[in-house]
Structures are given as C-alpha cells and as structure tokens.
Amino acid sequence: MNQAEVSKLVSKLRIKVPAEPRKLRSPKGPEGRIDKLRKTVTGLIKYERIELNHNRGDEARQYAERLISEAIRYGDCHKPTMDVANYWLLEKELIHKLFKVLVPRFENCNTAYTRMLNAPRPLPSRVDDKVVLELRGNPYPSLVNRQSNNRLLIQNVLLDAAKYDYRQSKYAEMAEKIGQREEAQALEKKSKEPTKESSNESKTPEI
Amino acid sequence: MKHQILFLSKTIFQNHYNKVTPLSRFLSTQEAIERRSHLFTLEKKRQAENVGRIEKIEVKYKGVPNDCTLVMNKGISTPYDCARHLSEWHVDTSALALLDGTVYWDMHRPLTENCTLELQNFTVAEPQQVNKAFWRTCSLLLGACATVAFKDTVPVQLHSFPGPDIRSGSFIYDIDLPTLPDWKPTNQELYTLSAEFVKLVRQNLILERLEVGEELALEMFRDNEHKTKQIPSIARNNGKVTLYRAGHHVDISKGPMISNTAQVGRVTVTSVHKLIGSQDSDVKQLYRFQGVALPTNVVLNHFAYSILTERAKKLNPARSPISFATDKEDFEPESIAAKV
Numbered sequence: 001m002n003q004a005e006v007s008k009l010v011s012k013l014r015i016k017v018p019a020e021p022r023k024l025r026s027p028k029g030p031e032g033r034i035d036k037l038r039k040t041v042t043g044l045i046k047y048e049r050i051e052l053n054h055n056r057g058d059e060a061r062q063y064a065e066r067l068i069s070e071a072i073r074y075g076d077c078h079k080p081t082m083d084v085a086n087y088w089l090l091e092k093e094l095i096h097k098l099f100k101v102l103v104p105r106f107e108n109c110n111t112a113y114t115r116m117l118n119a120p121r122p123l124p125s126r127v128d129d130k131v132v133l134e135l136r137g138n139p140y141p142s143l144v145n146r147q148s149n150n151r152l153l154i155q156n157v158l159l160d161a162a163k164y165d166y167r168q169s170k171y172a173e174m175a176e177k178i179g180q181r182e183e184a185q186a187l188e189k190k191s192k193e194p195t196k197e198s199s200n201e202s203k204t205p206e207i
Numbered sequence: 208m209k210h211q212i213l214f215l216s217k218t219i220f221q222n223h224y225n226k227v228t229p230l231s232r233f234l235s236t237q238e239a240i241e242r243r244s245h246l247f248t249l250e251k252k253r254q255a256e257n258v259g260r261i262e263k264i265e266v267k268y269k270g271v272p273n274d275c276t277l278v279m280n281k282g283i284s285t286p287y288d289c290a291r292h293l294s295e296w297h298v299d300t301s302a303l304a305l306l307d308g309t310v311y312w313d314m315h316r317p318l319t320e321n322c323t324l325e326l327q328n329f330t331v332a333e334p335q336q337v338n339k340a341f342w343r344t345c346s347l348l349l350g351a352c353a354t355v356a357f358k359d360t361v362p363v364q365l366h367s368f369p370g371p372d373i374r375s376g377s378f379i380y381d382i383d384l385p386t387l388p389d390w391k392p393t394n395q396e397l398y399t400l401s402a403e404f405v406k407l408v409r410q411n412l413i414l415e416r417l418e419v420g421e422e423l424a425l426e427m428f429r430d431n432e433h434k435t436k437q438i439p440s441i442a443r444n445n446g447k448v449t450l451y452r453a454g455h456h457v458d459i460s461k462g463p464m465i466s467n468t469a470q471v472g473r474v475t476v477t478s479v480h481k482l483i484g485s486q487d488s489d490v491k492q493l494y495r496f497q498g499v500a501l502p503t504n505v506v507l508n509h510f511a512y513s514i515l516t517e518r519a520k521k522l523n524p525a526r527s528p529i530s531f532a533t534d535k536e537d538f539e540p541e542s543i544a545a546k547v
Contacts, residue, residue, distance in 0.1 A: 147330055154329065154338045154373060155505050161374040162518045 011069040014112040015061065022059045037063055042090045044114070045098060049134035051119055057131040061114050063088065068113045071103050105137050112136075117143055235359050239430040244455040246427050251417055258282045267323040268293070279318060287314040287413075287466060289324055301326035302465040302502075303337050311336045314466035316416045329470075329502045337465070342371035344414060344453075344464045345378040345471060345500045351456035352403040352476075353382055353496055361386055365458070366433045366493055369525045377477060377497040377519035381528055383433060384494055392479045400476040404498065411469040412454045416462060424448040427457065433490070434459060472503035473512065477519040484529035497523055 026032025040060035043050050052060075067088050074081040076099040085095050106113050119130035132143060150156065262281040266289055268274060277289050286304035290297040304312040305325040312318075327337050346368040354363045364383040371378065384390065392400075419427075421442040427450075428434040441459065442448050451460050453468060465471075476498040484491045499519040501507060507515075 145330065147332070150330075150332065150334075152332075152334055152338075153505075154334065154341065155501055155507050155511075157338065157373050158376060158499070158501075158515050159511060161376055162514050165376070165518060 011066070011073050013062065013065045013069065015065055015114075017062055022055060024056060024059065038088055038090055041067065041088050042094060044133055044135065045089060045094050045102070046091065048138035049132060049140055051130060051132050054118075054129040054131045057116060057133045061116055061133055065113055068098070068102055068106060071098050072107060075099070075103075102135070109136065236354055236357075236363055237359070240354065240455050240457075243427045243457045244452065246423065247415075247417060247450065247452050247457050250419055250423060251415070254417070255283070264318060265321050266318060269323055269325050277324075282317050282319060285315050285317050286312060286324060286326065290314070290326055293326075297326055299467075299469070300328040300504075302329060302470055303327045303340050303463060311340070311463050313414070313416045313463045315413055316463075329505070336463075338373055339371045340463050340465050341470070341500075341502060342373050342378050343368075343460060343462070344468075345474070345498065346371070346380050347414075347451060347456075347458050347460060347464065348404060348407055348453060348468065348471070349378060349380045349476065349496055349498055350382070350458055351453055352400060352407050353380065354456065355407075356400055356403045357384075364431055364433055366490070367437065367528055368460075369528075372525060375523050375525060376515065376521075377499050377523050379498075379523050379525060380496045381482065381493045382496055383490065383492075387494075388492070389481075390479070390494070397476055397478070400496070401474065401498075404474050404476055407454065408468045408471045408474065410454060411467060413467050414464040415452045416464070417450045417452070418447045419450055421446055421448060424450070424459070428459075470503055472501050472505060473507070474498060474500035475516050475519070477516050478521075480522045482527045482529060484527075488529045490529045493527070493529055495523065495527075 024033040024036055026036060028035070036056065037060050040050070040052065040056055041064045044060065044064050050057075067084065070081050070084060076082065082095075085098055086092070089095050089098065102113075113136055115134050115136055117132045117134075119132045121127055121130050134140075134143070147153065148156075151160065258281075261283065263278050264281045264284075266277045266279050266284075268277055268289060272293075277292055279289065286301070287298070289304075290301050301314060303326075304314055305327055306312045306318075306322045308323065308325070311327075318324075327334070329337055329341070331337065350365045350368065354365065357363050362385060364385065366381040366383050368378075368380045421438060424438050424442065425435060428438065437459070438448055448459060449461055450457055451462060451464055452458075476496065478497050480495045480497070482493045482495050484493070497519055499515050501512075
C-alpha cells in the first residue's frame with residue numbers, strides 16, 4: 001500500500017474519539033460551535049477542573065487532548081503547533097503554561113491527559129447530564145474515593161486473615177512432609193549401611 | 208345457643224387454667240419474642256416521657272459537605288436525626304457516629320450534651336470500630352434469624368455471643384437447642400438459615416438501643432434461662448443492662464451497633480458446630496452458629512467470597528462459653544453477651 005501511516009501524521013489520542021463530530025447548537029453555526037469549544041478548552045487549561053454539560057465536555061476534551069499531545073510531540077519551536085495553540089487558547093499567557101507546565105507534566109504520561117467524571121445532578125430536574133472535566137495531576141483534592149487498598153476495610157481484613165490461615169496450613173503441611181521424610185531416612189540408615197548416593201538425595205528438599 | 212355456651216365455658220376454663228400456672232411456661236418462642244418487644248416499647252416510651260422539658264444542645268458537625276452547627280434536642284435527638292438534616296446519603300451510609308473524636312456512639316442513641324459529631328461509614332480511612340459494630344450486629348441478627356427459623360416444636364434458647372473478632376473469619380452466636388441433642392444441618396438447612404437472614408436484613412430494620420434496669424431485663428428474658436443467669440453479672444457494675452432491638456428481636460449487647468440492617472449486604476450462614484460443655488458446667492452442649500457477611504456496596508468477586516465462606520465453615524476458635532477448666536473467675540466476664 002502506498003498510503004502514509006496515519007499515526008505519523010496525527011498523534012493518536014488515548015481517549016475514544018467518535019467518528020462524527022458532535023453538533024453544538026449555536027446561532028452562528030459551525031463557527032459558533034468552534035468558539036464554544038475554544039472557550040471550554042481555554043477554561044480547562046486555565047482552571048484544570050471544570051464542571052459542564054456532558055456534550056460540550058466530551059467534545060472539548062478531544063480538542064484539549066489533541067492540543068496537549070501536539071505540544072508534547074513537536075515542542076514550542078514548531079510553527080504550526082504554536083499557531084494551533086495560539087488559536088485554541090484565548091488567553092495568551094496560557095500558551096506558556098501549555099509548553100512550560102503541562103508538557104513537562106505529561107511527557108512521560110502513558111494514559112490520557114484529562115479525566116472526565118460524571119457529576120451529580122439534583123433530582124428532580126430536567127437539566128442535562130453534568131460532567132467534571134479535569135487535567136490529570138491537578139492540585140485539587142481527588143474526586144474519587146477509591147480506597148480498595150485500605151488494609152483496614154472489612155473485606156481486606158477478612159481476605160488477609162484467610163490468606164494467613166492458608167499459608168499457615170501450607171507451612172504445617174510442608175513441615176509434616178519434611179518430618180516424615182527425615183523419619184523414613186533415619187529408619188533406612190538404621191537398617192542399611194548409609195551410602196553416598198542416599199545422603200546426597202536427602203539434601204535436596206522436595207517441595 | 209348450646210354451641211355458644213360450650214364455647215364460653217371453654218374459654219373460661221382456659222382462662223382459669225392460665226391463671227393457675229405460671230404464664231412463662233406456656234409462651235411459645237414467638238409469643239416470648241413479642242412480649243419482650245412489647246416491654247421494650249413500653250420502657251422506651253416511659254424513658255422518652257421522663258425527658259421532661261426540652262433543652263437544646265449544639266452539635267458541631269465535621270465532615271462533608273461542610274462543617275456546620277446543628278441545634279438539637281437534648282436527650283431526644285440522635286446522630287441519625289443530625290444525618291437527616293444533611294442528606295439522604297448521610298442517612299443511608301452512616302453506620303456509627305463519633306462524638307468529640309473519641310466516643311463511638313450508636314446512630315439511634317439520643318445525644319446528651321454539646322459535642323462535635325463525625326459520621327462514620329464503612330469506607331472511612333480507619334474503619335476498625337465500624338467493622339466491629341458491623342460484626343456485632345451480624346451476630347445479633349444471626350440470633351434473631353435462628354429464633355424464627357425453627358418450627359414451634361423446637362425451642363430455641365439463645366445463649367450468648369462473644370466480642371467481634373473479624374480476623375477469625377466468621378461471626379458467631381452460641382445457641383442452645385434442648386430438643387435437638389445431635390443435629391447436623393444439611394446444606395439445605397443452612398441455605399434456609401441464610402435466606403432467613405436475608406429476609407430479616409431486607410426489612411430495613413433500625414437497631415434501637417435502650418438501657419434498662421436489672422429487674423426489667425430479668426422480666427423480659429424470663430423464658431430464657433441462660434440470659435437470666437447472665438443478667439446479674441452484666442448489671443453488677445451500674446445496675447443497667449443495654450438492650451438492642453431489631454424488628455421484634457431484643458437482645459443483650461454492650462454495643463455499639465450499626466444504624467440499619469439495610470447496611471448488611473451479602474451474607475451467608477456457613478455452618479453450625481456442636482460445642483460440648485465441660486463436666487462442671489450446667490449447660491451440657493450448645494450449637495455455635497457461624498456466618499460471614501459484607502456491608503452493602505462492597506463488591507467482592509465470587510471466588511474471593513467463596514474463599515471467605517469456605518473459611519467460615521471451620522469451627523471458630525473463639526472461646527466456648529461452657530468449657531471452663533480451671534479459671535472460673537476469668538471465665539465469667541467473657542461468657543456474657545455484653546462483653547466486647
């Protein structure tokens with residue numbers, strides 16, 4: 001095939017990108033849509049954690065991911081990348097933040113650069129689904145309360161105790177086995193003259 | 208007409224018969240449970256009326272969403288009421304309250320003075336006390352489901368349960384079944400017990416706490432010879448016995464307990480072992496009912512859970528309340544259900 005490899009032209013994003021772009025309703029048409037997304041991307045880079053409607057959040061996330069990955073890929077001496085950053089970031093000091101702060105932060109990152117979480121919505125209400133969009137490694141407290149590694153949770157206490165129990169039973173079994181072998185060998189030695197081969201065998205434990 | 212008269216004479220005869228002989232002899236298990244629950248309700252009502260003039264206390268709440276001060280009623284409001292001021296999430300998940308950072312308090316126990324309040328659920332950073340309360344509650348509920356699971360012809364005498372030891376792998380209740388000298392439950396029977404447990408849990412019963420005097424406690428547990436013997440030693444310190452009620456089931460325990468049975472999620476009654484009493488104990492044998500449970504919202508792989516149930520089938524090494532060889536003094540405080 002004579003086709004260029006796509007991943008060399010466009011950096012592959014680590015999030016799921018839908019085939020069709022989402023339409024965001026705006027009186028100005030497609031241009032208005034892009035304006036909205038530019039505002040959102042700027043806000044995300046500026047505040048690092050924002051809450052917004054799902055549609056807009058999901059759409060803006062793709063552009064933000066792309067922007068960061070381009071910045072990491074080409075650096076700040078690359079004219080087209082600079083132009084892209086200049087276009088997407090409405091506040092120009094954020095261009096410095098992108099290249100000086102976010103690029104070093106995400107250089108060795110092997111996951112997506114942003115995280116999107118569903119936000120609660122008051123019930124009953126007719127508002128759209130809300131999401132929280134954030135940059136990874138932001139300075140705010142964590143939104144998720146995952147403590148499955150806490151050894152003190154009841155399920156972990158139970159499993160630890162079960163593990164300990166199992167190990168103890170295995171050790172007891174092994175000790176018993178070794179004891180039996182030693183006894184058998186002692187008996188053998190008594191009955192026969194000990195040969196060199198048998199003594200060699202006894203040194204290798206059978207586990 | 209003749210029929211009516213016959214019926215009347217029959218009832219009169221029966222009434223008379225009942226009056227002559229002591230009532231407790233004829234109480235079935237079910238009636239005894241309801242009588243106990245009724246006495247509990249009356250005593251609770253009496254204590255509530257004794258509060259008198261309502262005074263206000265300030266409860267400083269610490270935690271999510273933000274710290275705040277609640278003005279509550281002294282001797283009436285409970286941490287549960289405080290949680291209801293906050294949100295449904297607080298009401299559903301809070302299992303235990305922590306007062307002033309040191310005292311663990313039941314969710315349904317009235318507050319008595321100004322304090323700071325933290326609500327504890329099963330996922331707090333240091334959940335040891337909550338876990339213990341959970342295990343203790345499971346023991347209590349196991350007793351409750353064992354009393355209702357058997358037919359009326361099989362009397363069930365609850366004996367006691369030891370303090371919660373989660374690392375042992377199972378919660379236990381020692382129960383006396385005088386008419387079943389040699390019973391080994393089939394798997395089907397264990398399933399039935401588990402189902403009974405689940406039924407109980409699904410009723411979303413709150414665990415009420417009440418402190419009663421020794422005489423009333425003796426009156427409530429008149430039909431249970433084991434508890435009757437334990438009550439004096441429990442009440443030795445301050446003349447009070449702490450009771451807990453879930454639904455109609457009333458039991459003695461020092462507490463604290465979790466807030467609601469709905470907080471018990473996956474549960475299995477795993478085995479029943481026979482305990483043989485020593486020569487000098489007056490109870491010859493007991494059955495040790497064992498089970499394992501997890502709080503709601505704990506997602507555990509079925510394989511991991513099967514490891515836990517397999518382990519819970521082994522006889523729990525907790526000390527048997529009826530085998531004391533030499534140190535009788537050491538035994539007594541251990542034997543009572545209230546020991547934590």
